[in-house]
Amino acid sequence: MSTLAEAHAHAHAGHTETFVSKYVFSMDHKMISKQFLITAVFMAVVGMMLSIFFRLQLGWDGESFAILNAFLGDKWAPGGVLDKNMYLSLVTIHGTIMVFFVLTGGLSGTFSNLLIPMQIGARDMASGFLNMLSYWFFFVSSVIMFLSLFLESGAASGGWTIYPPLSALPQAMPGSGAGMTWWLVSMALFIVSSLLGSLNYIVTILNLRTKGMKMTRMPLTIWAFLITAIIGVLSFPVLFSAVLLLIMDRTMGTAFYLSDIVIAGEVLEQTGGSPILYEHLFWFLGHPEVYIVLLPALGITSEVISTNTRKPIFGYRAMIGSLIAIGFLSFIVWGHHMFVSGMSPFLGSVFVFTTLLIAIPSAVKTFNYLTTLWRGNIVYTPGMLFSIGLVSTFVSGGLTGIILADSALDINVHDTYFVVGHFHIVMGLSAIFGMFAGVYHWFPKMFGRMMNNKMGYLHFWLTIIAGYGVFFPMHFLGLAGAPRRYYSYSDYPMFENFVDLNQLVTLFAILGGIAQVVFLFNFFNSIFNGQKAPQNPWKSNTLEWTTPVEHVHGNWYGKIPEVHRWPYDYSNPAFEADFVPQTVPLGPDEEAH
Amino acid sequence: MNRIFVVLIVALAVIALAQLMRIYQLSSKVRNIKEEEISDADNRLNASLMLVSLFAYFGFVIWQIVHWGPYMLPEAASEHGAAIDQLFNFNWALLFTVFFGIHTALFVFAWKYYYRAGTKAYFYPHNNKLEFIWTIVPSVVLAAVIIFGLITWSEIQKPKGENAITIELYSKQFDWTARYTGKDDQLGKSNYLLVSGTNPLGIISDESTADKLAEYEETIIRQEQKLETILPDGKRKELEHSLAKNKRLRARIVDIQLKNAGLQTGKDDHVVKGEMHIPVNTEIEFLFRSQDVIHSAYMPHFRLQMNSVPGDVTRFVMTPTITTAEMRNKLNNPEFNYILMCNKVCGAAHYNMQMDVIVDSPEDYQKWVDEQKPFITETTLQDDNIQLVEN
Numbered sequence: 012m013s014t015l016a017e018a019h020a021h022a023h024a025g026h027t028e029t030f031v032s033k034y035v036f037s038m039d040h041k042m043i044s045k046q047f048l049i050t051a052v053f054m055a056v057v058g059m060m061l062s063i064f065f066r067l068q069l070g071w072d073g074e075s076f077a078i079l080n081a082f083l084g085d086k087w088a089p090g091g092v093l094d095k096n097m098y099l100s101l102v103t104i105h106g107t108i109m110v111f112f113v114l115t116g117g118l119s120g121t122f123s124n125l126l127i128p129m130q131i132g133a134r135d136m137a138s139g140f141l142n143m144l145s146y147w148f149f150f151v152s153s154v155i156m157f158l159s160l161f162l163e164s165g166a167a168s169g170g171w172t173i174y175p176p177l178s179a180l181p182q183a184m185p186g187s188g189a190g191m192t193w194w195l196v197s198m199a200l201f202i203v204s205s206l207l208g209s210l211n212y213i214v215t216i217l218n219l220r221t222k223g224m225k226m227t228r229m230p231l232t233i234w235a236f237l238i239t240a241i242i243g244v245l246s247f248p249v250l251f252s253a254v255l256l257l258i259m260d261r262t263m264g265t266a267f268y269l270s271d272i273v274i275a276g277e278v279l280e281q282t283g284g285s286p287i288l289y290e291h292l293f294w295f296l297g298h299p300e301v302y303i304v305l306l307p308a309l310g311i312t313s314e315v316i317s318t319n320t321r322k323p324i325f326g327y328r329a330m331i332g333s334l335i336a337i338g339f340l341s342f343i344v345w346g347h348h349m350f351v352s353g354m355s356p357f358l359g360s361v362f363v364f365t366t367l368l369i370a371i372p373s374a375v376k377t378f379n380y381l382t383t384l385w386r387g388n389i390v391y392t393p394g395m396l397f398s399i400g401l402v403s404t405f406v407s408g409g410l411t412g413i414i415l416a417d418s419a420l421d422i423n424v425h426d427t428y429f430v431v432g433h434f435h436i437v438m439g440l441s442a443i444f445g446m447f448a449g450v451y452h453w454f455p456k457m458f459g460r461m462m463n464n465k466m467g468y469l470h471f472w473l474t475i476i477a478g479y480g481v482f483f484p485m486h487f488l489g490l491a492g493a494p495r496r497y498y499s500y501s502d503y504p505m506f507e508n509f510v511d512l513n514q515l516v517t518l519f520a521i522l523g524g525i526a527q528v529v530f531l532f533n534f535f536n537s538i539f540n541g542q543k544a545p546q547n548p549w550k551s552n553t554l555e556w557t558t559p560v561e562h563v564h565g566n567w568y569g570k571i572p573e574v575h576r577w578p579y580d581y582s583n584p585a586f587e588a589d590f591v592p593q594t595v596p597l598g599p600d601e602e603a604h
Numbered sequence: 605m606n607r608i609f610v611v612l613i614v615a616l617a618v619i620a621l622a623q624l625m626r627i628y629q630l631s632s633k634v635r636n637i638k639e640e641e642i643s644d645a646d647n648r649l650n651a652s653l654m655l656v657s658l659f660a661y662f663g664f665v666i667w668q669i670v671h672w673g674p675y676m677l678p679e680a681a682s683e684h685g686a687a688i689d690q691l692f693n694f695n696w697a698l699l700f701t702v703f704f705g706i707h708t709a710l711f712v713f714a715w716k717y718y719y720r721a722g723t724k725a726y727f728y729p730h731n732n733k734l735e736f737i738w739t740i741v742p743s744v745v746l747a748a749v750i751i752f753g754l755i756t757w758s759e760i761q762k763p764k765g766e767n768a769i770t771i772e773l774y775s776k777q778f779d780w781t782a783r784y785t786g787k788d789d790q791l792g793k794s795n796y797l798l799v800s801g802t803n804p805l806g807i808i809s810d811e812s813t814a815d816k817l818a819e820y821e822e823t824i825i826r827q828e829q830k831l832e833t834i835l836p837d838g839k840r841k842e843l844e845h846s847l848a849k850n851k852r853l854r855a856r857i858v859d860i861q862l863k864n865a866g867l868q869t870g871k872d873d874h875v876v877k878g879e880m881h882i883p884v885n886t887e888i889e890f891l892f893r894s895q896d897v898i899h900s901a902y903m904p905h906f907r908l909q910m911n912s913v914p915g916d917v918t919r920f921v922m923t924p925t926i927t928t929a930e931m932r933n934k935l936n937n938p939e940f941n942y943i944l945m946c947n948k949v950c951g952a953a954h955y956n957m958q959m960d961v962i963v964d965s966p967e968d969y970q971k972w973v974d975e976q977k978p979f980i981t982e983t984t985l986q987d988d989n990i991q992l993v994e995n
């Protein structure tokens with residue numbers, strides 16, 4: 012294959028590509044990766060703005076804000092006060108955008124695409140065409156989700172989990188009308204995108220590794236992307252079926268999720284369905300989804316930490332093992348989202364058991380990160396800062412998961428702000444930190460230029476302060492019994508002591524928003540004006556740094572390099588340099604790792 | 605006009621920033637500063653900030669505990685709630701130990717081991733013994749967490765005892781209704797097809813089915829008459845559709861009527877809105893039903909939460925241990941009330957779907973129950989029917 016592909020690569024280097032084939036309908040994984048990233052950045056900005064809008068209402072209940080009126084208009088923020096239905100729409104679309112469009116499409120789409128071919132030594136993805144389709148499905152579904160915010164009856168507003176009957180019945184709330192239809196269409200397309208992407212990743216990793224790139228020589232990023240893709244392929248179709256059944260309940264009068272309902276004065280004929288079925292189907296994706304979000308971030312962090320501590324990742328095989336264990340366990344824990352749904356208590360016990368098991372591989376990963384830092388030689392690139400931030404937030408957020416996994420404890424904190432705090436620290440901070448680490452680390456590879464470090468430092472420190480400032484206090488609110496998705500707490504004397512908490516959280520959220528402006532500026536400015544990047548700026552071992560700085564179709568001029576060693580030979584005492592790229596042959600008396 | 609100004613200011617700010625960056629970049633070129641080479645000063649700065657983080661983060665956590673800790677929920681006002689609180693305390697002790705331990709290691713390592721030119725990191729790829737230890741230790745600790753948790757869970761979920769009283773909580777957008785068994789100690793059957801203004805829970809009785817049937821008869825006759833007039837096509841289709849549906853529903857109600865003829869159990873039930881009373885130290889079996897979407901009955905002071913699911917009946921057994929009066933004394937707050945909130949998003953007014961819960965002493969409770977009127981008087985029925993109940 013290699014000679015053919017080489018000829019191909021050379022042939023292409025001479026080609027003049029049109030604007031459309033190079034920047035729009037590109038089949039080159041590097042361009043597709045950038046497309047995913049830019050789309051995700053746009054969606055993240057939208058998602059963040061939505062959150063600041065509803066935080067204003069939560070911090071200062073019923074007060075008028077000109078900015079709300081400016082963005083939402085007289086219909087959804089009359090006199091600058093957020094409308095109750097719009098509040099729920101904002102919460103719903105914020106969650107959907109962040110979980111799916113930023114942390115699934117954005118994270119996997121960007122880094123699986125960029126790194127899989129380059130780190131395993133392949134010219135491109137197994138199918139460039141499917142890869143292109145994957146992006147364009149993602150793009151269309153992003154556009155639909157974004158535009159649904161402008162519907163006359165409002166966007167979907169039943170929460171990102173869109174439990175029926177609320178989401179199935181337009182009579183239940185305005186957002187369950189057209190907004191819900193757009194949400195479902197968007198998600199269906201998103202799932203198609205995700206499946207096309209994931210299949211491609213799996214096939215590429217299994218089949219297109221370069222000579223010498225054994226599975227046990229793959230960087231942990233690739234392992235994480237592989238497990239993530241497998242989880243995605245196995246779980247997203249279940250959400251697809253859930254969405255399909257919901258569409259049928261909404262339009263064809265079926266009763267999969269509906270039973271015995273009188274709503275808005277109307278008696279519905281459906282009997283025999285159960286919304287619990289939806290909950291099972293949804294969370295069969297929904298929980299693995301958490302790991303679809305988190306594993307790539309963990310993979311990226313492993314790579315960035317190892318490179319920048321100038322030290323091998325501790326326990327490479329244990330890291331792979333824990334990735335696989337987390338991936339497997341993620342499929343048998345979904346019921347912990349349903350402890351108070353009326354599900355059989357015995358089944359609840361089983362889910363308590365399986366869920367708490369996840370703490371074991373997670374603990375192994377944490378200890379391995381710590382040991383990697385121990386006696387390292389830490390270079391503080393912005394990517395490294397975000398990786399350390401990931402470890403901290405992974406621990407902070409993971410520990411509260413132990414409370415939520417315990418069904419007896421979950422009774423009182425289920426669906427409260429405790430949960431909001433928990434999953435935002437693991438997803439909103441940990442996974443996002445992984446994504447930022449990836450952006451800073453591989454920016455030179457993506458754009459051939461360097462980002463500004465000083466601004467990166469400022470971005471990190473502001474972000475982690477704001478992040479903990481926003482999400483840590485939420486635990487206290489939850490433990491005091493405050494339910495999530497409440498428009499206002501003013502009618503409850505028991506929450507009157509938390510007014511300052513909600514204001515503090517909102518202020519930190521605004522600080523967090525400002526921190527991201529620093530990032531956005533640095534990001535876009537560096538694309539055009541950044542310092543020119545050298546070939547291997549971080550002195551890294553992995554194959555992507557053997558490709559030329561400028562992007563060429565087929566990734567390498569000439570032959571694909573051969574791999575002789577694992578990717579983590581940093582500070583190997585047998586060598587003088589503190590890094591030994593994977594392409595360096597083993598010495599005569601050197602043993603393979 | 606204002607908006608144009610805002611846009612202009614933002615645009616100018618971005619341009620100014622970009623120019624500043626240009627200057628910075630040009631000067632770094634002159635000074636030969638490369639972004640990929642992190643300076644010693646930067647490494648030291650970030651390393652020190654890591655140590656600062658250790659204290660700042662722990663300080664922030666402790667400040668929050670001091671500041672908001674006093675406003676956490678008061679002691680559990682139910683039997684199982686006390687068990688849950690114990691389990692909580694066990695878990696907190698464990699989690700805080702791990703939290704502080706790991707963060708100390710993380711930030712100290714990050715502070716101590718910053719890059720020193722000319723030195724090399726310690727090459728330490730793996731250590732099977734160490735990895736074995738930190739697989740086994742968490743496993744053992746988690747085994748304790750799981751066992752303690754599951755013992756508590758099965759205690760909470762045990763079936764109700766013989767003397768338990770049953771109360772139904774019925775949810776709809778956006779309020780709660782409670783139903784008590786009345787004299788016969790059992791809740792009457794119900795069906796959603798019978799829900800009406802006078803029968804909000806759809807309790808089945810000869811009267812309620814007859815009422816509902818009469819209502820359908822009337823509607824069906826009216827619709828049939830209307831169909832004989834001249835109508836636009838769309839309207840006719842709609843009306844035919846509605847008529848057919850009403851006929852199907854009528855048939856189902858007839859079925860309910862036949863199957864439950866003479867049923868008495870529902871007639872003495874008490875239907876209560878606004879506030880709910882429960883007796884202290886008495887086992888209570890709550891049954892939850894929903895009329896429209898999923899709601900969740902959340903009573904944080906009792907450590908109780910259960911979803912109410914349309915088409916399904918869910919349950920939760922609990923024994924309150926502290927009366928409202930006692931809790932007011934304890935908290936030194938004469939205004940205090942236990943509360944039932946909705947904790948599953950259910951629509952625009954979700955945030956205000958609440959009901960006060962009053963825990964009475966057994967005497968007060970009995971007094972309150974005696975004041976309640978049986979369900980049947982809520983309907984527009986004749987006097988002889990009421991006598992029927994009393995006989």
